[in-house]
Amino acid sequence: MRLCDRETVEKREQAAMALGVEEPELMRRASEALANAVDELLGGASGRRVVVFCGRGKNGGDGYGAAQFLRMRGASVTAVDVGGGDTAPLCHLMREQFEASGGDVRAFYDIDDAMLRDADAIVDAIFGIGFHGELSGRALDAAKMINDAPAKVISADLPSGTECDSALAATGAVRADLTVAFGCAKPAHFVQPAKSHSGRIIVADIGISGEIEAKFCPNTRLIDEHFVAERLKPRKRDSHKGDYGKLLIVGGSMGYTGAPCLATDGALRSGVGIAFLAAPECVYPIVATAAAREAVCLPMPSTDRGYSKKALEPLIERSKSCDALLLGPGLGRGEESDRVALELIRRAECPLILDADGINAVSENIDILRERSAPVVVTPHDVEFQRLGGTLDRGRIAGAAALAERLGAVVVLKGNSTVAADPDGRVAVNSTGNPGMATGGSGDVLAGVIASLAAQGMEPFDAAAVGVWLHGRAGDIAADGLGEHGMLPSDLAGRLPYAMRPFGSRD
Numbered sequence: 165m166r167l168c169d170r171e172t173v174e175k176r177e178q179a180a181m182a183l184g185v186e187e188p189e190l191m192r193r194a195s196e197a198l199a200n201a202v203d204e205l206l207g208g209a210s211g212r213r214v215v216v217f218c219g220r221g222k223n224g225g226d227g228y229g230a231a232q233f234l235r236m237r238g239a240s241v242t243a244v245d246v247g248g249g250d251t252a253p254l255c256h257l258m259r260e261q262f263e264a265s266g267g268d269v270r271a272f273y274d275i276d277d278a279m280l281r282d283a284d285a286i287v288d289a290i291f292g293i294g295f296h297g298e299l300s301g302r303a304l305d306a307a308k309m310i311n312d313a314p315a316k317v318i319s320a321d322l323p324s325g326t327e328c329d330s331a332l333a334a335t336g337a338v339r340a341d342l343t344v345a346f347g348c349a350k351p352a353h354f355v356q357p358a359k360s361h362s363g364r365i366i367v368a369d370i371g372i373s374g375e376i377e378a379k380f381c382p383n384t385r386l387i388d389e390h391f392v393a394e395r396l397k398p399r400k401r402d403s404h405k406g407d408y409g410k411l412l413i414v415g416g417s418m419g420y421t422g423a424p425c426l427a428t429d430g431a432l433r434s435g436v437g438i439a440f441l442a443a444p445e446c447v448y449p450i451v452a453t454a455a456a457r458e459a460v461c462l463p464m465p466s467t468d469r470g471y472s473k474k475a476l477e478p479l480i481e482r483s484k485s486c487d488a489l490l491l492g493p494g495l496g497r498g499e500e501s502d503r504v505a506l507e508l509i510r511r512a513e514c515p516l517i518l519d520a521d522g523i524n525a526v527s528e529n530i531d532i533l534r535e536r537s538a539p540v541v542v543t544p545h546d547v548e549f550q551r552l553g554g555t556l557d558r559g560r561i562a563g564a565a566a567l568a569e570r571l572g573a574v575v576v577l578k579g580n581s582t583v584a585a586d587p588d589g590r591v592a593v594n595s596t597g598n599p600g601m602a603t604g605g606s607g608d609v610l611a612g613v614i615a616s617l618a619a620q621g622m623e624p625f626d627a628a629a630v631g632v633w634l635h636g637r638a639g640d641i642a643a644d645g646l647g648e649h650g651m652l653p654s655d656l657a658g659r660l661p662y663a664m665r666p667f668g669s670r671d
């Protein structure tokens with residue numbers, strides 16, 4: 165599923181109008197879709213009380229149009245004029261038609277709490293894709309009234325106070341139970357913080373042709389089962405371990421022995437042919453005992469805390485025979501371990517997945533990432549993202565895309581609705597996962613999954629996008645069986661085979 169920004173939405177609508185679909189007809193279709201959603205949510209509109217908050221722009225016109233459809237279906241509908249001033253021509257037209265048919269339109273300050281307490285549903289049609297900044301005045305007051313009311317809330321296209329492209333949410337933005345997206349889904353529906361305001365999403369067809377959709381196709385998409393199925397193919401019947409890649413995992417230090425083991429579990433459970441787990445000699449007995457028996461564990465020269473500079477050449481030599489390198493889980497920080505990390509980044513010729521302390525080690529030397537000829541994937545959480553020079557001022561999509569371009573690397577910005585971006589402008593937003601995954605070690609499993617897919621030959625951006633979806637899906641499977649409170653990262657690794665199983669069947 166593609167996620168359309170404001171510019172793409174406007175280009176699609178303009179193209180439809182150029183082919184003879186008049187703008188009032190597009191609004192009528194959107195209004196009817198909104199009314200249909202209210203009707204379905206209420207189990208029938210007849211006899212129900214509905215309050216529709218309408219702004220002064222096109223979104224308000226959608227609200228007045230929906231009010232008319234609901235009234236025709238027997239609902240008792242009150243439209244509330246939140247704009248309170250000059251309205252856009254189409255909004256004015258839809259309001260006039262509603263009033264001419266006997267519809268009730270109230271000025272914002274003429275409504276009372278009792279009207280909202282008695283409502284079965286509230287429709288939020290104050291702002292749409294044009295909103296930017298903060299709510300104020302009547303709009304802020306209206307959003308508070310909507311959020312405080314007990315009725316179900318249905319938003320037209322976007323919850324008022326959320327920004328289409330950035331997915332930022334203004335203070336006091338409407339929190340919807342259901343959002344009806346007109347024509348296409350938007351980034352705000354699936355990216356935080358706006359995602360938390362959107363509720364369930366229905367994408368309503370308003371008659372934009374497939375030809376127009378294909379012509380104006382955004383670079384941002386939602387990672388879903390179809391995306392994964394196109395990239396994760398069944399194994400050949402005559403295959404052997406060499407067909408599925410060799411992965412070198414470099415991590416571990418005193419006090420941080422679990423991270424490389426979790427990364428190894430994630431890599432093995434997502435199908436890599438051979439996983440080599442390198443660990444400093446000071447923690448090697450712990451790591452070798454805790455790591456999966458299927459991994460090949462390699463002791464490396466160490467200080468009393470972590471990697472020694474003497475480990476560099478053996479690691480470089482091993483990386484030459486590998487198809488991908490995962491650097492960072494539990495690596496720790498120190499002069500010698502940082503030196504090992506930086507030299508590995510410079511000299512290793514295979515695709516590199518950089519996580520945790522690997523990111524921290526490079527944060528003051530990020531130019532070396534652009535010097536590499538082989539691909540790089542970095543997997544930061546928000547704090548690490550900022551250490552790399554990223555900013556979230558314009559939202560997670562814009563931030564990830566900008567950092568990917570700056571680094572010349574695939575960026576996986578972890579969190580609820582993880583975003584993957586590459587230097588070519590492609591962006592993918594994850595659709596799986598749950599709060600039970602918010603625990604130390606989950607990111608190590610994810611790094612292992614992405615590195616495993618890269619070692620198996622998947623293109624780095626695809627490996628990142630497929631990896632975050634599988635990781636989240638494994639988390640959802642774990643939550644279904646265990647609940648969200650007691651899940652462990654090892655539970656995610658253990659359920660990766662179940663997440664991958666639907667994509668392993670043969671015709």
